[in-house]
Amino acid sequence: MNLTPYHAKYFAFELTKRVASDSLEKLASALVDAKVDLNPHQVEAALFAFRSPLSKGAILADEVGLGKTIEAGLVLSQKWAERKRKDWNFSVLPGGRRLYKDVIKPTSLNPKLVFTGFEKAGHLEYKFDSGTEKDFAYILENDKEVLKWLCPAQNQFRIYWANNSKLCYPDSVVETGVTIYMIETKAADQMEGPKVLDKKKAAETYCKYGSEFTERHGGKAWRYVLIAHDEGNVTRSFGYFV
Numbered sequence: 174m175n176l177t178p179y180h181a182k183y184f185a186f187e188l189t190k191r192v193a194s195d196s197l198e199k200l201a202s203a204l205v206d207a208k209v210d211l212n213p214h215q216v217e218a219a220l221f222a223f224r225s226p227l228s229k230g231a232i233l234a235d236e237v238g239l240g241k242t243i244e245a246g247l248v249l250s251q252k253w254a255e256r257k258r259k260d261w262n263f264s265v266l267p268g269g270r271r272l273y274k275d276v277i278k279p280t281s282l283n284p285k286l287v288f289t290g291f292e293k294a295g296h297l298e299y300k301f302d303s304g305t306e307k308d309f310a311y312i313l314e315n316d317k318e319v320l321k322w323l324c325p326a327q328n329q330f331r332i333y334w335a336n337n338s339k340l341c342y343p344d345s346v347v348e349t350g351v352t353i354y355m356i357e358t359k360a361a362d363q364m365e366g367p368k369v370l371d372k373k374k375a376a377e378t379y380c381k382y383g384s385e386f387t388e389r390h391g392g393k394a395w396r397y398v399l400i401a402h403d404e405g406n407v408t409r410s411f412g413y414f415v
Contacts, residue, residue, distance in 0.1 A: 212239075214239065215240045215247065222244075222248045237302060237360055237402060238363065241284065271288055272288070273288040273307065277307070280303075280304035283301055283303060284301065291314060305402045309400075312405075312411055318412060320349060320350065324344065325342065330342070330343060332376055333375060334374070334375035341357075341375060343376065349411075351394070352394050352415075353393050355380055355396070356400060357372070358399075358400045358401070358405070359402065360402050396415070
């Protein structure tokens with residue numbers, strides 16, 4: 174993008190000016206280049222974290238599926254934009270690394286921990302937004318049909334929905350002997366919502382094209398699976414869901 178000298182000065186002013194800690198303009202430098210679909214409550218949660226200049230932190234405790242990861246990302250992006258980047262400890266609790274096999278009580282502590290001990294996963298450590306996501310990881314690690322799995326990073330898959338104006342992010346990708354599954358988990362009462370169905374259609378189209386490509390090159394078929402949060406149970410096999 175080519176900027177005129179006027180616009181360059183304007184953007185520089187917007188990104189560096191001092192504003193009240195609870196003002197929406199506080200997040201200007203983080204929002205100016207946002208690539209996710211932001212909801213008002215997510216912006217408000219990020220502003221809450223900045224509300225008191227004396228605060229040493231904040232706990233984001235929204236319900237499952239409301240975007241706590243996005244809220245935390247807004248806070249981090251703003252800090253980095255202000256050149257206040259530090260080594261962040263994403264584990265809230267002291268000694269906050271646990272084996273994924275550990276039973277965590279109460280389950281509300283799950284989002285505050287970092288889990289390790291994975292053998293099939295694509296990464297050494299993961300955080301989970303809920304006990305359901307942790308239980309699903311347990312199933313993937315211990316199901317003999319699962320060869321490999323991972324929780325993809327944002328933008329790792331370019332799956333567009335809402336007339337190609339927004340990106341959706343799968344919760345996990347799972348490889349078995351014959352198929353690669355793209356998994357998305359949602360609250361049971363959201364399964365038939367218009368946004369969820371729109372994202373589902375986009376992901377199914379992505380998997381369709383992926384399967385056509387891999388079929389021509391001797392690879393595995395891709396398939397999208399939408400799972401309700403209340404279906405998660407460590408006694409079930411991966412085959413139960415697919």
